[in-house]
Amino acid sequence: MTNRQQQNQDNAGVITKLLAAVVIMFAFGFALVPLYEKFCELTGFNGRTENIAAMTIDGMVVDTSRTVTVEFTTRTDRGAPWSFRPETRSITMHPGELKQVNFIVENHTNQNRMAQALPSVSPGEASLYLNKTECFCFEQQPLAAKETAVMPMRFYLDPDLPTSIHRLTLSYVMFDITNQVKDVATTAAR
Amino acid sequence: MKIKTKSLLWALAAALNAPNVLASNELRLNMPPGISDMSQKVYDLHMLVFYICVVIAVGVFSVMLVSIIRHRKSNGRKPATFHENIKIEIIWTIIPFIILIAMAVPATITLLELDNTDDSELSIVVTGSQWRWHYNYLDYDVQFQSILATPNEQIYGRLPKSENYLHEVDRPLVLPTNTKVRFLITSEDVIHSWWVPEFAIKRDANPGYINESWTNIKEPGIYRGFCAELCGQGHAFMPIVVIAKEPADFEAWVHSEEQRLAAEAEQEQKLLAMEMSKDELMDLGRNIYLSQCAACHQPNGQGIPGVFPKLAGEGMAVGDKTAHINIVVNGSSGTAMQAFRSSLSMSELAAVITYERNAWGNNTGDLVQAADIFNFIQGEE
Amino acid sequence: MSTVVAENNDAHAGHHHSKPTGIKRWLFTTNHKDIGTLYLWFSFFMFMLGGSFALVIRMELFQPGMQIIEPHFFNQMTTMHGVIMVFGAVMPAFVGLANWMLPMMIGAPDMALPRMNNWSFWILPFAFLIMLSSMFMPGGGPAFGWTFYAPLSTSYSTDSTALFVFSMHIMGMSSIMGAINVIVTVVNMRAPGMGFMKMPMFAWTWLITAFLLIAVMPVLAGVVTMVLTDKFFGTSFFSAAGGGDPVLFQHLFWFFGHPEVYIMILPSFGIISAIIPAFARKPLFGYSSMVYATASIAGLSFLVWAHHMFTTGMPTFALLFFMYMTMLIAVPTGVKIFNWVTTMWRGSMTFETPMLFAIAFVVLFTIGGLSGIMLGVTPVDYQYHDTYFVIAHFHYVLVTGAVFSIMAAAYYWIPKWSGVMYDEKLGKLHFWCSLVSVNILFFPMHFVGLAGMPRRYPDYALQFADLNAIISVGGFLFGFSQLIFLVVMVKCAMKKGEPAPAKPWEGAEGLEWTVPSPAPYHTFDTPPEVK
Structure with missing residues (x-):
């Protein structure tokens, strides 16, 4: 009898630990989402650039010894009634130099719309060195009816950019998020 | 101009195709060595790893075979009793380790080279969407989409299958030889994967992200590839065809293509003023519908319940005309319905919408003209 | 199985009274042998169902062109085939074997948690009923492959995805319950003197498998939950538009998926490590290195998941x-294969059906393992990835690996389960038919994959036609060969055959052979003494 009780007690101990492990692993599955984001941020794993304005560094040395070509591509998401394009296909620049590129979006409709652009950089490692001081992609962009907006993007390449990279591509996809944002009218009027 | 380029292109295609036709029906059992230095290196690495594996397999299996033949009870064998030998166990842990290093070294070298997309001379954005590829020459004003050219009649066995069954597209990607070409690969909807075996390139097209890869083709020719990531029911029906031309020929092609596309756009403006008759619209619309829409909505407009909406007798095609134009022009986010604005001309859009509104007994009587599309896009609505 | 029970232990007398009969016996049973039987028959049924889906696929692929089914239905078939074979056939079969054999192998009276054991089985049929019923919804069932990559399984799937997710949750729960049960049983209920390093390999491999299950099934539950909320509740874990990343799905899925692969093969290692020594009449070579190799394979399995994703652009x-x-991973796996071969070396072998399957396992699993090494080499994987070469690889490890080992186990232990010997002639016929047809089925897939045929294609270019026809013929031969297996097993279940002695195999070792055949309904109520 005591044997049996002892056994049950032992079992309860193991079961508790295992159930705890199950709960922890379930939570771990979800914890992997922010961990992955952080990991990508640190390593440029998926080529996303940071969504905050980088500081301009005073007295940053422009590395004139080499030039890097930066290409721009754009895409409009399905269902988004506008055209979206970069003013220029590509620019050539020195690391450490601050450059501005304008993107043009034309809202074809008679309605106020809200847009959000998402960047992606290839090769992914380069995203660590592409620092934007100003970008339309940092926030949602209100587009008034029939508006043609010129949206600036100012950025520099960190002089620490690996010397093996001579060309990189910055791609934007513009999503229509009008339906997700409730107060379009007010924002657009502002 | 248009006709001339096209026929020239086809003549070239036919000429280059001749040796391929013979090869395509041969029973191929191994990976193609391909047509670039990189693909050759990948092939060599494949063969190296394969031979190492064969040697290991032959070794293990022959020991087994000897054992099976000799150490059987029917031979009157008495079983030995040994069951441990630390020395031999350490040896057969270390030897495989060394063999693996012998594979890892060339693999690492090849990988580093393969992943180096730098110093490319031409960039092409490859965009996958259900179920076609879209190519954009970043350095030129040339972009177009590439759709399966094999007719449904061949797929469903009503016509004999042609030589390049499921391996042919309406507009192949044209690339220069002896040029480092960089592909920027992305997707509009689900994940696709752009694969041309002859280039040893396979890269996933992830929606919202870009991936890159490169090739440097040595020989002019026609190279064919596939979508390699399950992307829905048309997965097998979005092939890739690449025509490689000498750089000079490529220059000529790309410039004539620029002119052609510009001329088309100009003509488009002229056509805006033109009214097409119902018959013309329906004829053109039917062709467009079959090549662009029927994969999902089905040739009879019945769609697939729960997956692709039915057009015959219900929904969009018999509802509000503007909403119908809107969804065809702009597509619908998060669904397989793409924005045809980027791939069809205004008269083609008008024709296909007219067709959908009048075919299969819909008989709304609505005619949509190119000007209507133009006005819609200009935001008259 | 209703034999007289020796009631010699009052502590357990409680569940010896009034054994219900008929359907109630099976519905309410808490007996590990009954539950094992249920699991095994269930998995055989699912094997035949999943197999018939495979035959639909092979029928369509017999010739180029769309002949029988539509591409959308084809995708449902590939999806259901994968899900059913993984979660419905292979995994439950191993749980069934664990239920039957583990208590007998370690000298325990039953599994540690008999009531939970009943639950973990009986929720399974409902999980699969839910999943199969989704095929009758408008738009059909899941059509995004068993790997359900987002966003094909989120924004671009049909509403039946909710049922898919729900049934995956239930299957996951069932697996977790089964794993907890195995761990508690093995850790706490070993007979006196049965130290960890004296346990049969099958107990060891299952113990390690159970830990893998505990570690990864909750992650799978998390992933399917994210798919559900992405599709129906507006989250965007995997949607770029909302700041997510579709590739993240693959990382999460394969973090589960790769250990899952080992979950489906480690118990096989245990089975083969029992059968080869029995028929070579010689103890297993390198027992302790086998244990360490298994543990290190399990450990490494958490560090390799992204080899399924080399083309995603890392x-x-x-x-x-x-x-x-x-x-x-090839190193510890190689150690195992060398150990088996050395166990055979200078033995005194006979070749009854279980041994034939075990030898076929070693040979064909090695082929699958070697193609696995090829796939692991990144630059060439760019060429192999998502082609039939991959299909060939994982069918060699899963069909001629896991499934062959399960069949070997069934032949090996059926005398203990049923009390009669199986029909050796039919068993050998089954083996040879299976061996030949399975190679006609899967071997040409290597070539068709290298030649460039992508997987999950309902239709293909003409250059792949000849090999596909051969593969389809092999598929049908292999499928119908399994009917022989069914006949053999049904004959045993109906007690038709020679009565089996307690230990029918001359060289077999282990506590299970010390109890009579068929094994009494309750065994080891008094724990045996292990020297």
Whole structure:
């Protein structure tokens, strides 16, 4: 009898630990989402650039010894009634130099719309060195009816950019998020 | 101009195709060595790893075979009793380790080279969407989409299958030889994967992200590839065809293509003023519908319940005309319905919408003209 | 199985009274042998169902062109085939074997948690009923492959995805319950003197498998939950538009998926490690290195997941890391194969059906393992990835690996389960038919894959036609060969055959052979003494 009780007690101990492990692993599955984001941020794993304005560094040395070509591509998401394009296909620049590129979006409709652009950089490692001081992609962009907006993007390449990279591509996809944002009218009027 | 380029292109295609036709029906059992230095290196690495594996397999299996033949009870064998030998166990842990290093070294070298997309001379954005590829020459004003050219009649066995069954597209990607070409690969909807075996390139097209890869083709020719990531029911029906031309020929092609596309756009403006008759619209619309829409909505407009909406007798095609134009022009986010604005001309859009509104007994009587599309896009609505 | 029970232990007398009969016996049973039987028959049924889906696929692929089914239905078939074979056939079969054999192998009276055991089985049929019923919804069932990559399974799937997710949750729960049960049983209920390093390999491999299950099934539950909320509740874990990343799905899925692969093969290692010594009449070579090899395979399985995703566009450092880790797994796996071969070496072998399947396992699993090394080499994987070469590889490890080992186990232990010997002639016929047809089925897939045929294609270019026809013929031969297996097993279940002695195999070792055949309904109520 005591044997049996002892056994049950032992079992309860193991079961508790295992159930705890199950709960922890379930939570771990979800914890992997922010961990992955952080990991990508640190390593440029998926080529996303940071969504905050980088500081301009005073007295940053422009590395004139080499030039890097930066290409721009754009895409409009399905269902988004506008055209979206970069003013220029590509620019050539020195690391450490601050450059501005304008993107043009034309809202074809008679309605106020809200847009959000998402960047992606290839090769992914380069995203660590592409620092934007100003970008339309940092926030949602209100587009008034029939508006043609010129949206600036100012950025520099960190002089620490690996010397093996001579060309990189910055791609934007513009999503229509009008339906997700409730107060379009007010924002657009502002 | 248009006709001339096209026929020239086809003549070239036919000429280059001749040796391929013979090869395509041969029973191929191994990976193609391909047509670039990189693909050759990948092939060599494949063969190296394969031979190492064969040697290991032959070794293990022959020991087994000897054992099976000799150490059987029917031979009157008495079983030995040994069951441990630390020395031999350490040896057969270390030897495989060394063999693996012998594979890892060339693999690492090849990988580093393969992943180096730098110093490319031409960039092409490859965009996958259900179920076609879209190519954009970043350095030129040339972009177009590439759709399966094999007719449904061949797929469903009503016509004999042609030589390049499921391996042919309406507009192949044209690339220069002896040029480092960089592909920027992305997707509009689900994940696709752009694969041309002859280039040893396979890269996933992830929606919202870009991936890159490169090739440097040595020989002019026609190279064919596939979508390699399950992307829905048309997965097998979005092939890739690449025509490689000498750089000079490529220059000529790309410039004539620029002119052609510009001329088309100009003509488009002229056509805006033109009214097409119902018959013309329906004829053109039917062709467009079959090549662009029927994969999902089905040739009879019945769609697939729960997956692709039915057009015959219900929904969009018999509802509000503007909403119908809107969804065809702009597509619908998060669904397989793409924005045809980027791939069809205004008269083609008008024709296909007219067709959908009048075919299969819909008989709304609505005619949509190119000007209507133009006005819609200009935001008259 | 209703034999007289020796009631010699009052502590357990409680569940010896009034054994219900008929359907109630099976519905309410808490007996490990009954539950094992249920699991095994269920998995055989699912094997035949999943197999018939495979035959639909092979019928369509017999010739180029769409002949029988539509591409959308084809995708449902590939999806259901995968899900059913993984979660419905292979995994429950191993749980069934664990239920039957583990208590007898370690000298325990039953599984540690008999009521939970009943639950973990009986929720399974409902999980699969839910999943199969989704095929009758408008738009059909899941059509995004068993790997359900987002966003094909989120924004672009049909509403039946909710049922898919729900049934995956239930299957996961069932697996977790089964794993907890195995761990508690093995840890706490070993007979006196049965130290860990004296346990049969099958107990060891299952113990390690159970820990893998505990570690990864909750992650799978998390992933399917994210798919559900992405599709129906507006989250965007995997949607770029909302700041998510579709590739993240693959990382999460394969973090589950790769250990899952080992979950489906480690118990096989245990089975083969029992059968080869029995028929070579010689103890297993390198028992302790087998244990360590199994543990290190399990450990490494958490560090290789991204080798399923080489083409997703990872940075070079990640590609190299996952390539090296993947190659490393070959070392402990090689150790196992060498140990089996050395066990056979200078033995005194006979070749009854279980041994035939075990030898076929070693040979064909080695082929699958070697093609696995090829796939692990990143630059060439760019060419192999998502082609029939991959299909060939994982069917060699799963069909001629896992499934062959399960069949070997069934032949090996059926005398203990039923009390009669199986029909050796039919068993050998089954083996030879299976062996020949399975190679006609899967071997040409290597070639058709290298030649460039992508997987999950309902239709293909003409150059792949000849090999596909051969593969389809092999598929039908293999499928119908399994009917012989059914006949053999049904004959045993109906007690038709020679009565089996307690230990029918001359060289067999282990506590299970010390009890009579068929094994009494309750065994080891008094724990045996292990020297």
